[in-house]
Amino acid sequence: MSNTQTLKKNSGFGDSSVPHADDCTPDNDILYKTKKINALKRRAAEQMKQIYHEEASSASADLKTADQFPTYKSVKTAMYRKRAGRFQDFRQLNGTSKLFTIHVFIAGKLVPLVYCLTVHKDLSTYRENFDNLILKAAALGVVLQPQTVICDFETALIPALQGTFPGVNIQGCYFHFCQAVLWKVTDLGMRTSYIHEAATKKKVKMLLATAFLPFHDVAAVVKLLGRDATGSVAVLFNYFRVEWMPPDRLPLWNVYNVNIRTNNDLEGWHFKMNRLAGKRHLGFYELLQLLIDEQGSTETLIQQVTSGRVTANDLQVKNKKYEELQQRITALTAEYDGGTRTMEQFLRSVAYLVPKEENY
Structure with a gap:
């Protein structure tokens, strides 16, 4: 039923005291939101996340309506019902150039704000990037001094952060820590024994659980x-x-009482971007368009939040797997701290939570 038909039905059947549908001004916000939701449903036979990403990016073109754009959480169920296809396989970006990104949390949602396409990932390159960011922030009247940075274990990245932002708290990514150790397992020719020998697997996983x-x-x-x-x-x-x-390395990978969900958000973003790339090798302008589209989605999200129409709860799509994982780790830690679970019992239990062998 159209909006006009609905108004006519509720108009009192010709009562002159009630405005006629033809005299009413349509609610543009409702019409806009309905239009976008219907567009998402129509395209649901395609790849859902990519569809939402593209629609959110286009919404940012008009900031007056961007805050009206529905969140993914609010429409994903309807999109799933209409879904007919599957996502493509994982793809990786191409070339000697390396994409370095900086993300921040907005209303509990991790979003990208800075993209740096570089040939090298060395100390001087990182310092130059950070110095440029400080200058850009200063031009906007902002003092750029992050309190906490979560990153991987690149040799040059951490000292560049420490040198540029004195006093910053650096937290390494647990996923990358596990990945690095498991790669060493392979380098030492232990992969087969790790997969098939219970004693070796137990020893390695307990080491990661420390x-x-x-x-x-x-x-x-x-x-x-x-x-x-x-x-x-x-x-x-x-x-x-x-x-x-x-002593200067251990604090970077220790995640005692750290919410490990934070570490998984960035992995999810990289997976999404590689999927959106659609193929293994991207040219420069293809990559540029991909990043422009992503920035459009980010600006839509920021407008949604700053308008007050969207809250952190609206943006967070709950992942039952990671919620249960975090709850389990929190409970085990409390038992260990309280003395009701021994060190060996604690490590054995946590060992089940580290990455599986097929993930490296």
Whole structure:
């Protein structure tokens, strides 16, 4: 039923005291929102997230209506019902150029704000990028001094952050920590034994689980775990002590009482962007258009939040898997801290939560 028909039905059947539909001014906000929701439903046979991303990007062209754009959380159920296709396989961006991005949280939602396409990822490149950001922020009257930065373990990135932003708290990504150690497992020729031998898998996973221990317990526990190690496992523990145990390194990967969900948000964004790329090799202008579209979606989201029409709860699409994972880790940590779960019991339990072997 159209808006005109609805108004006629409620108009009192010709009562002159009630405005006729032809005399009424349509509610443009409602019409706009309805139009966009219907567009999302019509396109639901395509890739849902990509559809929403494109529609959100186009909405940013008019800031007067951008805040009216429906959130993904509010329309995803309707889109799923109409869905007929599947997402394409994972794709990776191409070329010698490297894309470095900076994300921030807005109303609990992680969004990209800075894109840097560089040839190198060395100390001077990172410092130049950060110096330029500081100048850009200053031109806007903003003092750029982040309190906490979550990042991977690139050799040049961390000292560049520490040198540019004195006093910043740097938290490494647990996913990348696990990935780095598991790659070392492969380098040492242990991948087969890790996958098929229960004792080796247990030892490696308990080593990864030490990241969830209180900072002051880690060194003693790693020493205890490696006490009886032989062969390649002993070499792995030696690598771990040299690479991850120095006093300035250990705090970066320790995630005691840290919400690990934060680390997964960025992985999800990278997965989305690679999927949106649609193919393994992108030319410069193809990549540029991809980033322009992404920025359009980001500006729509910012307008939604700043208008007050959208809250953090509206933006957060709950992931039951990670909610349960975080709840489990929190409960185990409380038991360990309270003395009702031993160190070995704690590590055994947390070991089930580290990345599976097919993820590296």
